[in-house]
Amino acid sequence: MVALTLGLALLGYLSGSAVALALLVKNRLDEAGRALFPTLLGFAFHTISIGSACVIYGGWITAASASESFSFIAWSLVLFTMLMVWRYKVPALLSFLLPLASLTALLAFVQSGDLRLLAPLQAVPKATWLWLHVSLSLLAVAALFLAAVAGLVYLLQEQQVKSRHPGYLFRRLPSLEVCDRLGYKSLSVGFVLLTGSLMTAAVGIWSSLELRWSWDLTTSLAVAGWPLYMAVIYWRWAVGLRGRKAAYLAIVGGLSVTGILLGVLLLSGRFHPGT
Amino acid sequence: MEDSFEDAAMNLRLVGLSHKTAPLEVRERLHVGTAELRQALTALDSVPRVRECFILSTCNRVEVVAEIEKSRDGEGTLTNFLCDYNGERLEELSPHLYRYRATGAIAHLFRVAASLDSMVIGEPQIVAQVREALAAARSVGTVGPVLGPVLDRALVVGKRVRTETGIGRSAVSIATAAVELARKIFGDLRGRRALLLGAGEMSELAAQRLVKHGVDTVLVANRSPRRAARLAAAFNGQVVDWGESLAALVDADIVIASTASPHTLVSVEAVRRILPQRRYRPIFFIDIAVPRDIEAGVNALDNVYLYDIDDLQGVVEENLASRSRRAEAAEELVVEELERFVGTLSSRDVAPTIKELRSLAETLRREEVGRAKRKLASLSPEQEKAVEALSRGLVNKLLHRPITALKEEARDGRGQQILHLLRRLYRLDD
Numbered sequence: 162m163v164a165l166t167l168g169l170a171l172l173g174y175l176s177g178s179a180v181a182l183a184l185l186v187k188n189r190l191d192e193a194g195r196a197l198f199p200t201l202l203g204f205a206f207h208t209i210s211i212g213s214a215c216v217i218y219g220g221w222i223t224a225a226s227a228s229e230s231f232s233f234i235a236w237s238l239v240l241f242t243m244l245m246v247w248r249y250k251v252p253a254l255l256s257f258l259l260p261l262a263s264l265t266a267l268l269a270f271v272q273s274g275d276l277r278l279l280a281p282l283q284a285v286p287k288a289t290w291l292w293l294h295v296s297l298s299l300l301a302v303a304a305l306f307l308a309a310v311a312g313l314v315y316l317l318q319e320q321q322v323k324s325r326h327p328g329y330l331f332r333r334l335p336s337l338e339v340c341d342r343l344g345y346k347s348l349s350v351g352f353v354l355l356t357g358s359l360m361t362a363a364v365g366i367w368s369s370l371e372l373r374w375s376w377d378l379t380t381s382l383a384v385a386g387w388p389l390y391m392a393v394i395y396w397r398w399a400v401g402l403r404g405r406k407a408a409y410l411a412i413v414g415g416l417s418v419t420g421i422l423l424g425v426l427l428l429s430g431r432f433h434p435g436t
Numbered sequence: 437m438e439d440s441f442e443d444a445a446m447n448l449r450l451v452g453l454s455h456k457t458a459p460l461e462v463r464e465r466l467h468v469g470t471a472e473l474r475q476a477l478t479a480l481d482s483v484p485r486v487r488e489c490f491i492l493s494t495c496n497r498v499e500v501v502a503e504i505e506k507s508r509d510g511e512g513t514l515t516n517f518l519c520d521y522n523g524e525r526l527e528e529l530s531p532h533l534y535r536y537r538a539t540g541a542i543a544h545l546f547r548v549a550a551s552l553d554s555m556v557i558g559e560p561q562i563v564a565q566v567r568e569a570l571a572a573a574r575s576v577g578t579v580g581p582v583l584g585p586v587l588d589r590a591l592v593v594g595k596r597v598r599t600e601t602g603i604g605r606s607a608v609s610i611a612t613a614a615v616e617l618a619r620k621i622f623g624d625l626r627g628r629r630a631l632l633l634g635a636g637e638m639s640e641l642a643a644q645r646l647v648k649h650g651v652d653t654v655l656v657a658n659r660s661p662r663r664a665a666r667l668a669a670a671f672n673g674q675v676v677d678w679g680e681s682l683a684a685l686v687d688a689d690i691v692i693a694s695t696a697s698p699h700t701l702v703s704v705e706a707v708r709r710i711l712p713q714r715r716y717r718p719i720f721f722i723d724i725a726v727p728r729d730i731e732a733g734v735n736a737l738d739n740v741y742l743y744d745i746d747d748l749q750g751v752v753e754e755n756l757a758s759r760s761r762r763a764e765a766a767e768e769l770v771v772e773e774l775e776r777f778v779g780t781l782s783s784r785d786v787a788p789t790i791k792e793l794r795s796l797a798e799t800l801r802r803e804e805v806g807r808a809k810r811k812l813a814s815l816s817p818e819q820e821k822a823v824e825a826l827s828r829g830l831v832n833k834l835l836h837r838p839i840t841a842l843k844e845e846a847r848d849g850r851g852q853q854i855l856h857l858l859r860r861l862y863r864l865d866d
Contacts, residue, residue: 188605189600325735325747326750327754331620337621337622
């Protein structure tokens with residue numbers, strides 16, 4: 162059931178991506194809303210898939226396998242994408258963000274055979290803090306990844322405008338203002354989620370008799386990244402950091418953190434190897 | 437029987453002149469204003485042998501289209517009308533006229549509605565102009581079952597070309613190019629502030645465009661306070677003292693510079709100084725002045741964008757070239773639509789015949805069923821239903837094959853022969 166609905170979700174996302182990309186190439190981005198229907202359908206199936214996993218495997222998201230983690234990240238990416246499209250009324254965002262979400266969902270589907278093969282967390286009591294920690298962490302990864310993508314799109318568009326000879330991408334990419342706001346909002350949301358993730362982990366481990374704080378790569382990155390993200394947000398708020406500098410920071414911060422975390426996930430099957 | 441739709445469409449004739457064939461002084465003599473259009477249509481409709489007619493008169497073309505009874509010189513009829521109605525001499529007007537007939541006239545109308553024959557390919561006004569002209573013709577009843585479908589189809593083709601090729605999407609004037617760039621920088625222009633340095637005609641045009649797209653505050657700075665006040669009043673804006681114009685950069689999002697100053701007014705250093713005060717919000721400089729008012733180096737600053745007159749002209753030229761490339765795709769689309777429309781010409785004629793055939797069959801069926809019921813004395817309700825069902829089934833089965841054959845032949849463009857035969861066999865014209 163979990164894998165089947167995930168597969169249907171993937172089909173929906175891939176169809177939406179195909180429509181959005183075709184419209185991007187044809188420069189008919191004002192019709193990009195056509196990609197919404199298959200995407201929403203896919204999202205509905207995806208929600209059922211995640212919900213089924215929670216019900217079947219004990220009522221909570223544990224990210225005990227790479228498939229579950231990628232699945233939830235993809236779901237988060239699609240959710241954030243649709244929220245951004247709704248908020249900024251820029252359906253063109255679907256052309257850039259949907260394919261990435263589809264790729265993540267594909268990774269989840271490809272690895273769905275190993276769902277629940279690893280079950281060490283069955284030894285851990287079903288604690289609310291763990292459920293919160295996992296959910297917040299995965300949402301944070303999605304938001305920070307989105308911030309990086311927004312930064313990249315910003316730089317591409319800025320290059321077009323600055324060149325004074327706008328070319329192929331000029332009409333196809335969103336405006337600089339939209340890219341900048343998207344990046345900032347994603348970074349802010351990602352930072353809040355990351356903060357929540359770290360706090361829930363700290364509280365949970367502190368209150369647990371069996372668990373110990375582990376300085377694995379994931380934890381170290383999250384803790385190291387936190388003050389950097391805070392500094393960027395503060396810099397924006399206090400001084401007005403925006404534009405190219407903000408885009409570079411979002412790309413470096415977002416891609417490095419999410420890239421490494423996803424790499425850990427792919428290689429070891431979990432965010433905290435050894436636990 | 438009247439002419440089939442296909443035959444009637446072959447009687448279409450179009451005569452006209454445009455910016456390609458006639459200078460402005462000739463076009464303006466033939467121009468028919470909105471107020472006179474209905475009168476002109478009525479006059480054309482009253483010309484002998486004209487069955488339906490349509491007039492399109494814009495700043496770049498005047499065209500008359502008519503369905504004329506079978507005549508060797510339909511074009512001559514329309515040419516004479518243009519001369520007589522406008523008091524022009526034939527030998528002076530004739531060299532400027534183009535003439536189309538039958539499917540050529542239909543093809544031309546499709547191209548015109550698709551803006552492929554416009555002075556600026558892809559311009560959006562022509563579709564509305566054709567629509568208004570069609571509405572006027574319908575209001576005086578000069579457009580009927582022949583020209584109506586042709587012009588309706590032309591409007592559909594025009595819309596399809598614009599949607600599928602994007603031919604009208606890019607800016608092809610300095611002012612619209614400036615707006616396009618501003619929207620790519622700021623997204624929504626609502627709430628943005630524009631500052632006009634100087635008061636040139638082009639900067640005024642650009643400002644008008646920006647205001648039309650949502651810029652709601654216009655500040656004007658000019659060495660002449662009177663000119664500044666006049667321009668500010670035109671935009672419901674505010675005057676900025678010339679001495680304070682650099683300070684006004686702090687709040688402006690879009691700056692349009694077009695002074696007659698022999699040296700630059702806005703330096704890189706000045707812009708660098710105001711950026712922190714603006715909290716590094718982006719600012720877009722449009723420098724239309726020659727010599728330039730703004731130092732070129734400002735474009736290198738983060739969150740600052742500068743386009744001078746050459747840059748904007750470059751954008752326009754690239755867009756025009758892009759439109760030309762899209763025009764090729766649009767022409768193919770028009771050809772495709774024309775072939776499809778011509779293919780349906782013969783199909784149109786079969787629908788009324790099929791309807792008449794079914795009506796005849798139903799009449800005969802009822803007569804025979806009524807006669808049979810009288811002979812069969814009292815029938816039970818079930819028996820009556822059975823008789824009705826039997827008669828309907830027989831009629832439908834008998835008609836099915838000839839109707840299907842008729843539709844197939846019409847689809848393949850051979851509908852006329854079988855149509856005439858069916859009408860003779862069943863005496864539908866009696």
